[in-house]
Amino acid sequence: MPDNQREVLRQKALAEIALLDTPPEREFDVLAKLAQRMLGTGMSSITLIAPERQWFKARCGPLAPETARAQAFCPVVVETEAPLTVADARHDPRFAESPFVTGAPNIRYYAGVPVRVQGPDGGLVTIGTLCVLDQQPREPTATDLEVLEELASVAEALIEARAVALRAAKATEEHRLTVERLERERRQFKQAERMADMGSYRYDIEKQITAWSDGVFAIHELPVSGGVPNSELMNYFPEPDRTTFVAAVLRTLDTGEPFEMDADFVTAKGNARRVRCSCEIELAKGKPVALIGLIQDITERHDLEQRLRHQARxxxxxxxxxxxxxxxxxxxxxxxxxxxxxxxxxxxxxxxxxxxxxxxxxxxxxxxxxxxxxxxxxxxxxxxxxxxxxxxxxxxxxxxxxxxxxxxxxxxxxxxxxxxxxxxxxxxxxxxxxxxxxxxxxxxxxxxxxxxxxxxxxxxxxxxxxxxxxxxxxxxxxxxxxx
Known part of the structure; x- marks a missing residue:
């Protein structure tokens, strides 16, 4: 993969874990201190490589919170995706002129290994390093990199656990917001039902059971606590509208075509009403599973229309x-x-x-x-x-x-x-x-x-x-x- 593509992938992975510029965390601080003590160096860090800078998630010794990326040691580990040891930076042409060598913190010895995370495509992406540094030159030992790699594995596990926790928190927050939105929409829908004298229903074709919203119970003048009187639903429509309604429902089941009709209606308390009914098929995986629709009390509108029609005639x-x-x-x-x-x-x-x-x-x-x-x-x-x-x-x-x-x-x-x-x-x-x-x-x-x-x-x-x-x-x- 070309270097520029690898860099884009690295920065995307770094953004997704949301670790850059976060406050200190004890687990990472302890890990950096452990690397310093185990290898006996004056400095150590867990470093993340941003486009123009390197930022230390944890650090020990005389290290600034962040430095420029140019001429630094850790970017080389990230770019090569391989461990790096430098016995004496003054004699290494890559770093001899580095301001981190010629000036504070006067680095001589460096040993660092990659810290990787799972990238967007599922592969591992190097985003930083776990390293130790010292102001005195020293010859690296075989165990130096082994220790650092083991500690880097712990750092990677910490980052992954933190990312999982963040994703879980994000999912939890999204769930909370979704629940709040649904509850808000439910309240708004109930308000709309009351204002429009309207309700919704759903008839489960397989179970042959109907569910009503509160608005439908109100139109029927029935308590919500009593449940839907499934065996009596057609009794609320007097003839000939009962026959017309049943025929329309059967036609919808047969053809899939929705319908809308106005009908006379008698509530559970015997009050005459005029209602508007709509009905359509609900599909699941391409198969009809339910009839859904609205019923609206249009008695006042119907009466007004009748009065106006009567007055006009x-x-x-x-x-x-x-x-x-x-x-x-x-x-x-x-x-x-x-x-x-x-x-x-x-x-x-x-x-x-x-x-x-x-x-x-x-x-x-x-x-x-x-x-x-x-x-x-x-x-x-x-x-x-x-x-x-x-x-x-x-x-x-x-x-x-x-x-x-x-x-x-x-x-x-x-x-x-x-x-x-x-x-x-x-x-x-x-x-x-x-x-x-x-x-x-x-x-x-x-x-x-x-x-x-x-x-x-x-x-x-x-x-x-x-x-x-x-x-x-x-x-x-x-x-x-x-x-």
Missing amino acids: TDDLTQLANRAEFHRVLDARLREARAADGEVAVLLIDLDGFKGVNDVLGHAAGDAVLRRVADRLRASCDDGCLPARLGGDEFAVVMSADLDRVGLDRKVRRLLHDLEIVVEGHGQIARVTGTIGIAWSSAASQDRDVLLRQADSALYDAKRSRKGTAQTYQVVADHRHVS
Whole structure:
């Protein structure tokens, strides 16, 4: 391996053990002192080699805490990755001019061995030395390096133990932080559940057991301590939403496609709710192991939407359908009629004498008349009919699709009778009747605008003929005919 790569690897290993520039530690100090005593030298050190300096983790004798790396002895051991002995540095060309020889600490004798650690790639990397030094020259003995190598093995074990302890402490701290983060996220999720009226669930496919978050228990109005009522889960969904929900779950199990749906819901305390449910597959090693999802109480939102929808479709004074809703329903009935080759009948109703009520008895009396008309229209209409107020004193009815012309004739006669209203107040009497124009969609080619124009034409023909009556629009031989 090139020297520059070896140096990069060495500095990376040194950084990973986090030993450089750490406070003194008794175990390393004792080891350095033991080397000094066993070899009888004036100085000793455990040295780590940084890029520009050598730093002593432990030292005995007149050694500075760190020195420059250039012209020092220990870097040679690290770079060659081999033991080094120097009997008299003054006569060694590598060190004779070294400031550590010509000046303090006046080194003459040096003996050092590599200190290695396990590197990032698993191999051993030399990061420093264990060495002894003396101000007097001496001939190295065979046992000098053996002693140092044995003591270096102890130093390496100390470094490894310290690194393991640091890694364990780091892992412990990371675990603590992870636990804190998870607990914080759990609290935040519970807060989010409460704020959103939401909860999560998990259904274990193999065990056929469901687990709920606290939010789901709250939606069901059940105590968390009671556990999940696994055998009763579907009972909270009334029909037809129960069947729809089960079918959606089975489809998800079969296809893996998630779903989301809104459903009616009844809590354990019998309270009606509206909930939104989502569901998807949880995979482990590519196999389905669970169904997971959310359930949210959307009752308030649903009720608000229903109220807003009702307001958008309803006449405020009479609580009948308004013009927009009348047109929406009529369009739907015409589509059904086209598909089934059927017919739709429409009644347009105009009140006669209504202006006199407002003029003689006041607008409050007029509003009361409009409400009475609405009540009588509702009473005369079965489930298939839709009565509506188009505006002012104009009303309309989309008749039931299964009503034939004979049945419609009977209903219209009864309705004309019901629309005869006498109003009294302030010594005054006013009379209101209704005139009705009738049109069938077959004569209008199932076109809404044409159908309403025909009903309107029949209405005004009836008014011109006699107020308080009804006429039906007919087409005979390409000419309009009202009867």
